Amino acid sequence: ETGVTQSPTHLIKTRGQQVTLRCSSQSGHNTVSWYQQALGQGPQFIFQYYREEENGRGNFPPRFSGLQFPNYSSELNVNALELDDSALYLCASSKDRVYGYTFGSGTRLTVV
């Protein structure tokens, strides 16, 4: 059984650019959530996808957008990057939003 995998592991972007982060959910899981973790803080919920539909969104601007594909993998897109977007981005998957969530290792994004 494969776990949650994220790519890339590290990324450096320039302010104003766009970035796409990728997540493959754990086998058998149909729900993917994205979280942003700033240094020294707990993760903050960005949004969740359940069976390819957005199912809840946190307090993030529209320049944060996402997709879920038929194989339940997911992308997080961030447009017009700002310095404050520098963070660890974590993806989590679950089956039918029950029995807890499994997290990937994250993508560390640095905006310069």
Next chain:
Amino acid sequence: GIQVEQSPPDLILQEGANSTLRCNFSDSVNNLQWFHQNPWGQLINLFYIPSGTKQNGRLSATTVATERYSLLYISSSQTTDSGVYFCAVETSGSRLTFGEGTQLTVNP
């Protein structure tokens, strides 16, 4: 929204000591998980425990849902237990709300 408070924020132990981490939450929850964040950033699921008591080796957890708190016990701590421990709760809906974490340092 729901509030999650963890205590203590920092904890320093000698190897072999026992410890208790606490998580208080402000509303009823459907899901409560304890995570250990390793130095590389990955959140390792320790327990899925919306209520009751569970044990896994040197770790155990208890959630008293009616009183809105959960405890994580670490016995005979080892240096590899160092890291940040997070409590996260889910109410109705889709999101996990995390506490600010407890930074645990176990010295040899």
